[in-house]
Amino acid sequence: MTLILEDICVRRRDEIWLDDIDLELSDGMTTLIGPMGAGKTTLMRVAAGLVSPTGGRVIVNGKDVTSISARKRSVAFVYQQFINYPSLSVYENIASPLRQARxxxxxxxxxxxxxxxxxxxxxxxxxRRPAELSGGQQQRTAIARALARPADVLLLDEPLANLDYKLRERLRADLKDLFRDSPGVVLYSTADPAEALTFAAPTVVLSQGRIERVGDVADMYRHPPTLHVAATLSDPPLNLLPGVVREGRIECLGAWLPAPRAQVSGRQVVLAVRPHQVSIAAGGPGALEFPAEIRLAEVTGGVTFLHLLVAGERHLVAQLPGTRRFEPGEPALAYVDPAHVFVFDESGGRLLAESAPEVDLHG
Known part of the structure; x- marks a missing residue:
């Protein structure tokens, strides 16, 4: 099975919803990730035949289906909301597409x-009827209905977004197993980096209606090619700090690190650090050291997010294991290993060191 979106554009009034989308998907699962407003739902609705593109073609198994209605396409769609027929039992909800096919x-x-x-x-x-089910059971029913009648293309638009954390974790594992060797094209959209990394499927990063990157999600996490890709695949959000190149080194809020390859002195750069790579324990040799002031300690389960103010103006978040107590106003020293710092130019492109560091996906 193949699904090809060729030169797809969607424009409404003066707004560009999708622009220059070229994507080819084959059997198995592909993850579509991007923040709210990136165009994920619009792209999936175009693939389903629910939105007509302003330009371009939708091709399924070599056939141009752009002008064919959604009802006549071999497509199943699972929405973020629990969409089930309230007057029908779970059995009848699942059976409904089979009965319609006759x-x-x-x-x-x-x-x-x-x-x-x-x-x-x-x-x-x-x-049971949908009103007698929990949210997770309702979404399982919606997914079961989509799976009941085999389709060339299965589209899942953030189907777990409205569920609680524990249920999302459980269903992610179930869906990963379910779609691992699925016949047909499965396109799964999400705004959650943990979900994309869990599925470990080929991943499309979408930004403002454009495809930013397509590739292996673990590789993009370890070696983000752009600042947008790094930010999209980071949760909690990246720490972003200003830097400037000075004679082969980068100065960042009083700390120094080697500049990637040959860089022009005076060039402005952006340093990105994931919160779990910020420590308040003594750093190793060459670690960046930032004198800071504690502003807030946010305890979430077995993790403490320590909000720091560096140089009196820049916020830095450290993700620390365990439940920790800190007092606002306390001085602190934050340490960062330079190997865990990503450096980007002002346009968001990654500046690579002579040997790009290998970043632990789970560390």
């Missing part, structure tokens, strides 16, 4: 409904 006997429909329900862990809920 290609299966009653016995075949029954077998398929029970098979998909068991797969999604709702086999014992078939007699």
């Amino acid at each position: 290609t299966r006997t009653k016995g075949e429909i029954d077998r398929r409904v029970r098979e998909v329900a068991e797969l999604m862990g709702i086999g014992d809920l078939l007699g």
